[in-house]
Amino acid sequence: MAETVVPIHDHTVEETHLRHHFATPEQQMDAATLGMWTFLITEVLFFGGMFTAYAIYRGIYPAAFASTSEFMNVKIGATNTVVLICSSLTMAMAVRSAQLSNRAGLIKYLIGTMIFGTAFLVIKGFEYHAKWVEHLVPGFNFAFPEHPEFAHNAQILFFLYFCMTGMHALHMIVGLGLLTYLLIQGSRRVFHANYYAPVEMIGLYWHFVDIVWIFLFPLLYLIGHWHL
């Protein structure tokens, strides 16, 4: 692909937002990356707590967990997985555009990422609504006439389902807010080849949220799928 790479100009200290305690923009970038990963590790442990609870209860009640699969819409779950993967690609392209000082590309790919992110949440909303209609919301209207013997323990899975996908959706909403910030700053020509740390860091956050869903999809939707 022939692409015009914008030559990297020297930027002033003001333009690179270089703080006085860093020697170079590169060193500042390495520090930001390390800090962001430290935050993401706390996020790994936050979601990890729920994944641990899932593993324990699935180990104790395997049959009850497997019985819930017929109520999970695999097509919608898989579609949402692909939607998120697409949003990760556009996010990676947005970071690349910022690295090349390509403002039009940055804005285009940021908007693309936001469209995929919003599509994910809308699809998720329809799914939640279906769960409500089918009386599968534990604590509010749970009914499990198909497998009365699992009515008690299957609620644990649906409780975990709403906790995990709900926290994931909340992270998506925060991510959309952060992308809006990038879009405003990007349109103001703040980012260029020597200053794109916010794009890169919010990109890391967005990809992390994608990774959480990559684990949620098989663990919540495909438990006892082969029964069906």
Next chain:
Amino acid sequence: MSSSEHVTPVHAHIPKVGTLVGVWATLVVLTIVTALVATVNLGELNIVVALIIAVSKASLVAWIFMGVRHTTSLTKLFVVAGLVWLGIMILITSSDYTSRTWTYQAQPWAHNPAGGKSR
């Protein structure tokens, strides 16, 4: 350092478009594979295959999309440390729940006034 002074450029590792699209295509294919494999009864192996695919996908996202491959050794160490900590949480919690129902067994080699019967 005055603000008009110029600074050295950041030497960014700019990924190729082909690499990013390749990762995207691989992730989509693996999503379809994991959904199809789940329809086959592999017994205990269903969850193993699902997790292997999920870990592969997550590794691809972290290594290429998140650019771990180009980060400093310190950042890589932090990423691995985070996974080790996750492993500790899952391992120790699981060992607790697994061993809770274990009953105490008398140890015949130890002095036992109850005569070797379990307490």
